Amino acid sequence: MYFLAKASAFLLEWQLRRGVADCLEIPIAATKDIARQLSKLHDAVQLQTARRHPVILILDEELELFPWEMLNILQDHPVCRVPNLHMLYALYKAHERNISRGRFEVDASSGYYIVNPEQNLPRNEKRLRPFLTSRAPSWNGTFGVAPSSEQFRDVLQNYNIFIYAGHGSGSQFLQGDEIQKLNVQAVTFLFGCSSVTSKDLGGRIEPAGMWHFYHIASCPMVIGNLWAVTDAASDAITVHTLHNWLPRTQDMVIDEEQERMPLKPCYVKDPDAPELWRPNGYRWKHEPDLLSAIRRSHTANKHYMASAALAARGLPVVIRGQVDKDIPAKSLGSG
Template sequence: MLPWENIPTLRRQEVYRMPSVGSISAVLKKSCYREDPSPFLVIDPRDSCYLLDPKYNCKTLQTVLEGLSEIKEIKVEAGLEPPAPSAQELNDALGNRDLFLYHGHGSGDQYIPMRKVENMNKCSAAFLMGCCSGLPYRGGRYVPKSVPISFLLAGSPVIVATLWDVPEDISQFVKAMLESFWRERSDDVKPERIGSLMADARYACAQQFLTGAAIVCYGVPTAITTKRKKKNT
């Protein structure tokens, strides 16, 4: 698929990909992230988990995560590190967290079957930082399939993925996004949405028009915020 988001008129705009108009309504109905009075779905990045592929050299991203945790006090909870988690562990993480971050080979579907994801009642937002993680594939005469579509069917509000092979500097994009998440949570201002934050984060990549252009966003407008606990009455 072509990276339409990177043509000059759209590069600084907020762009989300969806299979159809009907899928927008389906995600909004199934997602459990809606909180009044916000007009958008919201996620809290503090309620997150991550998976670093043990077969992939993730030292750069691991250093980034550790550095952010130490300097910015961003707490990445429930780190699913090697040995690889079971499909059930990943299923529980996707169903109970707001944000899931994967970095490694492909989209992570080697650890959990997409059929299992599609049958979930709810699913976290996801960053799938691997080669071709968002690329649809054709099955003959059948409708094209992709990992982001499986996540959307499960109710994930937003999925950030790639359209082609990406080098290691994609870690800089992840770092820029996490820093944006922290800034949005700490300032008492109207929270920005993931799609708008991606426009600036793409420029953090050393190869802006190779790595940066490969990164796209599926889903619906989703804001970054700190969830407030409801008071007992």
């Protein structure tokens, strides 16, 4: 029973109740109150709310498409993916000077966004325009304008954060063969359908995707979707992730009591409505660790498949100067 209590933070309710029933030799129906009390033990509560080290998944190519980040045991953890240890080490060495306490530090004041570049996602543009212009006022970007390959190349090399909100991964504007020749400094968000999925190329060639070319170009992290999602669902997750990850702007009115409360999911009730973003309309709880902000964004949409599609590939990322001091440095490594 002692070990069951110690492990209660890692068990689902039905697992805990079955364990109690086996230990006390009583019917499962009589274990509800006991299991509930075990889950409220101090150690269990501490484990559930503790700051977590990032979990870096190295997955077999045959298992890549599964949303491992949504497993119950990983849902409260910051999780990212890398294809192998060699790529992880290469990214670490490429950005060693900007890594502190095991995380790549990024200056969030420099960013660029490309929204609806093919002019066929008007609702996407209508929803994201008020958010990006008010939440990231120092950033540059375009709405409804197709970038040239030179512009796309310049953005990847000269900005710290890049957001692409259009169809696919943006390869129609700059091919992977060209991207891999660059030195990409930007933490890259590709909020298009199947933007970070791996595709079977046939024969004995391993599955690959656009994210491979970004990593070859030393891109510290690529965030995108493993499969197709609706633009409304993608926009909700975009807003929720960036709103809580980016630092507070001067014109944000924050209630300190509200900030300490749990985040409120921002569901899209009407995909045609532009009111996805309302300044000061959502609770804001700053999460400088990008993987943790992504984990929280899973509550931003009521459709499981839309939330599960989001995946991060590369190094753990944090806003510069805001590395979590609650996590010991010695177990994370340092640059």
